[in-house]
Amino acid sequence: MQFTKDSFYMALLERLVSLNPMQTITLDGTTRPAIIVAENELVTSAQPVSDAFYIEWGDAQMVAGQVGDRGLMEMDCLISYHTFGTVQSGVDRGRALAALDMELLSICEPPRTSKRDYTQAPSVDLGTSILWTTPTFGKVSGSDAAKNERLPLGNEGVRLERSASLKVFFFPEVNFL
Amino acid sequence: MSTSPVRAAMVPVMRQLRAYFAPMNRTTGTPTIFDPGKYGAFLLDAPPAPWLDLGWVDNFQRLCTTLTEPVRAGVPSTPATQFRGPLDARIEFDFREWGKLQMALACGSEHMNVLASNPNANPQPSGGTPLPAVALLAGSTASEIVLGVGAVNAFSVGDIVAVDADYQQQTGYVGSGISAAYVSDPANVNNDANYIRRVTFNLGRVAQETATSLLLAQPLLGGTPPVGASAQKVIAFVDRDGGSFFQEWSALFVAEEESGGRVCFHYPRLSPTTAIETSMSLNPAAQPRAVKAFQHEENIEITKPISALALHAAFQGMPHVDENDGQTVVCYRSYFPAAMAAVY
Numbered sequence: 001m002q003f004t005k006d007s008f009y010m011a012l013l014e015r016l017v018s019l020n021p022m023q024t025i026t027l028d029g030t031t032r033p034a035i036i037v038a039e040n041e042l043v044t045s046a047q048p049v050s051d052a053f054y055i056e057w058g059d060a061q062m063v064a065g066q067v068g069d070r071g072l073m074e075m076d077c078l079i080s081y082h083t084f085g086t087v088q089s090g091v092d093r094g095r096a097l098a099a100l101d102m103e104l105l106s107i108c109e110p111p112r113t114s115k116r117d118y119t120q121a122p123s124v125d126l127g128t129s130i131l132w133t134t135p136t137f138g139k140v141s142g143s144d145a146a147k148n149e150r151l152p153l154g155n156e157g158v159r160l161e162r163s164a165s166l167k168v169f170f171f172p173e174v175n176f177l
Numbered sequence: 178m179s180t181s182p183v184r185a186a187m188v189p190v191m192r193q194l195r196a197y198f199a200p201m202n203r204t205t206g207t208p209t210i211f212d213p214g215k216y217g218a219f220l221l222d223a224p225p226a227p228w229l230d231l232g233w234v235d236n237f238q239r240l241c242t243t244l245t246e247p248v249r250a251g252v253p254s255t256p257a258t259q260f261r262g263p264l265d266a267r268i269e270f271d272f273r274e275w276g277k278l279q280m281a282l283a284c285g286s287e288h289m290n291v292l293a294s295n296p297n298a299n300p301q302p303s304g305g306t307p308l309p310a311v312a313l314l315a316g317s318t319a320s321e322i323v324l325g326v327g328a329v330n331a332f333s334v335g336d337i338v339a340v341d342a343d344y345q346q347q348t349g350y351v352g353s354g355i356s357a358a359y360v361s362d363p364a365n366v367n368n369d370a371n372y373i374r375r376v377t378f379n380l381g382r383v384a385q386e387t388a389t390s391l392l393l394a395q396p397l398l399g400g401t402p403p404v405g406a407s408a409q410k411v412i413a414f415v416d417r418d419g420g421s422f423f424q425e426w427s428a429l430f431v432a433e434e435e436s437g438g439r440v441c442f443h444y445p446r447l448s449p450t451t452a453i454e455t456s457m458s459l460n461p462a463a464q465p466r467a468v469k470a471f472q473h474e475e476n477i478e479i480t481k482p483i484s485a486l487a488l489h490a491a492f493q494g495m496p497h498v499d500e501n502d503g504q505t506v507v508c509y510r511s512y513f514p515a516a517m518a519a520v521y
Binding site for chain 2 (some may be wrong): 063167
């Protein structure tokens with residue numbers, strides 16, 4: 001299962017670097033591509049950084065009808081991101097969020113990648129691929145608005161955020177022969 | 178007396194069914210016999226030789242269309258005795274796993290290994306003129322293919338290799354260990370020295386390479402390669418609608434025992450079929466037979482639009498004479514009761 005998580009992350013990271021090499025963040029003093037697996041980061045009280053994709057893993061289970069230790073599994077994945085826009089006034093925050101939406105869609109295509117063991121360098125191809133569904137985008141929600149905020153979704157808030165969910169399918173790491 | 182409608186230990190509970198096949202000796206017509214007294218409790222991951230694990234199967238159906246007919250006598254006419262009509266039993270199921278054997282059995286005819294071809298060769302749907310074969314050296318086994326220094330470099334870790342003898346213009350069944358095809362005239366196969374490797378079941382994936390040999394991840398099904406065998410790289414598998422050859426294998430299906438009792442279905446001889454008749458009559462002329470179209474693959478939805486492809490297979494049970502009483506039968510159903518289950 002960990003190989004699946006790593007392979008998914010590395011696929012999206014490499015595609016993001018290829019698509020938009022300027023899409024970087026500085027975290028813990030290091031500049032890196034703006035895609036982060038939450039569970040791999042240091043536990044801090046800092047807020048998530050803006051304009052970056054945060055990957056969180058959810059439920060995992062066997063696909064319906066599959067049994068045994070060689071069956072196909074599925075794992076929920078939530079990718080969240082937020083933006084304050086690119087200008088001080090934040091008036092382009094909607095456009096910035098839409099750009100992140102499109103970037104996410106782009107890096108999720110094609111919806112598959114080979115499963116590799118990244119605990120070794122160079123990584124080793126494990127022989128099967130993982131695949132995933134097209135991301136389903138959740139509603140846009142805003143926050144950090146002025147106190148007189150009245151709109152239902154809070155989109156007048158200076159911070160716009162969205163989550164996209166998808167399912168990742170994979171064969172567990174067992175001997176297939 | 179218990180008020181429960183059934184006694185639990187007498188109820189076989191299964192989650193899935195596992196398929197095992199073993200080759201028949203086609204020349205002598207001898208099947209591989211599953212003796213429940215010797216092998217009944219085998220570990221499902223370690224079937225007794227020569228049974229081969231072909232994985233879990235779905236939608237398993239045993240269809241028996243053998244009719245019993247009464248002989249009537251008297252006035253008014255009443256059944257006096259019964260006899261069994263033409264013996265006919267079929268099975269259908271879906272292989273959830275794809276592989277050489279699963280494809281060959283589901284297809285039912287010659288199953289081709291697509292040999293790595295010469296880039297200048299004319300295209301052929303089952304593979305064109307292949308790259309030259311590499312001769313095996315002495316000391317090769319079912320798990321280690323000795324090719325020698327330099328020659329071993331024709332292959333890489335991860336390659337699939339076909340290992341078998343050159344075709345020597347013989348007629349009859351071909352394929353080491355397992356009959357893979359029947360050649361009635363060498364001209365039909367273009368006198369092709371590579372023909373046996375095009376159809377052989379003697380395949381393996383290269384797991385490691387040494388300076389002189391290939392170490393296979395799974396042993397060759399036919400055992401130690403024959404003298405004069407050569408190896409060629411296999412790119413893909415191809416089966417075809419059509420062909421004159423019929424696979425014939427022995428089969429065993431085991432319902433995994435979830436509650437302690439194991440049920441096995443043993444078909445000494447199974448031959449692939451496609452047309453599944455939905456009704457049959459002793460007199461075909463009197464009643465047209467309804468034929469259900471045969472679907473070669475089943476789509477098993479995972480989540481829209483993603484689905485898994487399963488190989489749909491159907492087989493005709495062929496007759497086997499039980500040596501214990503001389504009866505002609507098609508299938509043996511065996512039941513291994515759970516420990517301490519009531520006998521009746």
